Amino acid sequence: MSLPNHGANPKHLTKALGLTYEEDSIDFSVNTNPLGVTQAASLQIDQLQSAIQHYPEPYAETLSRALSEKLNVNDNEVIVGNGAAELIFHLAHLYQGKRVLIVEPTFSEYRDACHANHCYIDSLVLHEPWKLSITDLEGRLESFDLLFICSPNNPTGTSYSINEMKVIIECAKRNGTKVVIDEAFYDFQLSKQSILNQGVDLNDIIILRSMTKMYGIAGVRLGYLMADKVTISKIKQFQPPWSVNGLAQKIGLQILNDEPFVEMSTKYLAKERRRVKKELEQIGFCISDSVVNFYLLSEPAKQDLQPLLEFLIQHGVIPRHTYSFNGLDGAYIRLAVKKEEENNQLLDVLRMWREKC
Ligand SMILES: Cc1ncc(COP(=O)(O)O)c(C=O)c1O
Structure with a gap:
């Protein structure tokens, strides 16, 4: 086995x-919040019955709008998914057959999703202390359409500073490569450091976040992705309607501002x-x-x-x-x-x- x-x-x-x-x-081995589920995720029995009985919004429109307001992006620049994992697979589908570079060691689903979508995959493997050399990246990027980078990274727990990330994004832009920055563990940082709203154009990057980890709702599944509106509308074409279930949508709205x-x-x-x-x-x-x-x-x-x-x-x-x-x-x-x-x-x-x- x-x-x-x-x-x-x-x-x-x-x-x-x-x-x-x-x-x-x-x-x-589990990396969700050890303090358990936030109280804000609790549903009354009638809310629970209603979420079970009725079709939810097909594309979690209300939650998506609420997220866009909270995150200070346009509502056509966000998509909600059945966990960040679903969105990783949609991204790989969008880049089907294309060339993808993954900064490793990292979350294995980038590779699995790209593999399932017949991408050509290569990796830039970092060693302790897990710093990315721009010279190494520059030398590698030219032939890649997409770069996956996770910050804070699973499994090292280390993060890139905003300046390091900006240099990486600039380098990718020079080479015509789009950068996916997975911020699934964003909430766990004391600094709440993120590349979002740092003057980087959403045309150059795609940001992924998970809500399952911090709020302790891994079984409910909820994540979101921010990108330019063209990328979002293309991803929406692959996403089945009602992909984010009714319970997840209700809970998402309740926990969203549980600072x-x-x-x-x-x-x-x-x-x-x-x-x-x-x-x-x-x-x-x-x-x-x-x-x-x-x-x-x-x-x-x-x-x-x-x-x-x-x-x-x-x-x-x-x-x-x-x-x-x-x-x-x-x-x-x-x-x-x-x-x-x-x-x-x-x-x-x-x-x-x-x-x-
Ligand atoms: C880096 C990273 N991104 C995304 C995910 C998927 O998160 P979700 O539970 O929202 O699908 C995980 C899950 O462990 C992860 O470690």
Whole structure:
């Protein structure tokens, strides 16, 4: 059995490694908000019945308009999807058969979606500390139609500064390449750094965001994409009507302006991230400079962390393996920042490992 390609799949991972899954294990492979679902997502029983019974708006028009107002873009420059994942597949469809460059290690769906749409795919693989060299990019971009870049990036948790991003976009523009910037984890940054409304023309970029992670609604599915109006109208031609279900549309409208929950979660997670990083570095692990709710852990001079992966699982901690990330190849594990008690359990297990090895 092969290892799962995504996190949040603890039983599959455990079984694939030939281990026994313990029901009280903590899933550190999932990268949604550990504080759970925002209260703002609650629906009254009559709202629930109505959302279940009736057809929703075919293209989530009301939610899309509300998002455009909040984001300060025109309402024909936004499209809502059944999770950001759906929109990644529509993008790949739009660029069917074209040449796509992916900055890796990163989220595997860009490659999978482009592969399903017969694109020619190549990657620019970064190594620690995960910085993109413009010289390398310039040398590669000429022949590509589309560039995928994720910031803050899954799985490293690192982000590009606005200036770095502008240089990348300028470089792509010189080469006639459109840049997709996946900001799925935008909300988790204390700085709320984004390329949106930074003077970059939406004709040159496509911005993706997910609402599933911060608001804890992965099962409901909700994401959106911002681009120029021509790109949006082309994507709308591929999107089936009612793709965003009625529950998702209602919940989306309710959580849209739930800034207190976002602020509370971000502050809590930033504090925990700093604390856990400091403790792990003190016991000799290397931790990526993450700005979000997960990070990469590695051990100096170790190329394959499978023994650590198994040790963690045997001690009730499920990490995200990195064999499926181009450029990581099992030399790292990705861990979520969770609630304080859960992080303490992780720290205890990693201290036991350190005493052993
Ligand atoms: C970088 C990135 N983009 C997009 C997605 C898809 O998010 P959604 O749940 O909104 O489909 C994920 C999910 O893990 C992700 O990591």
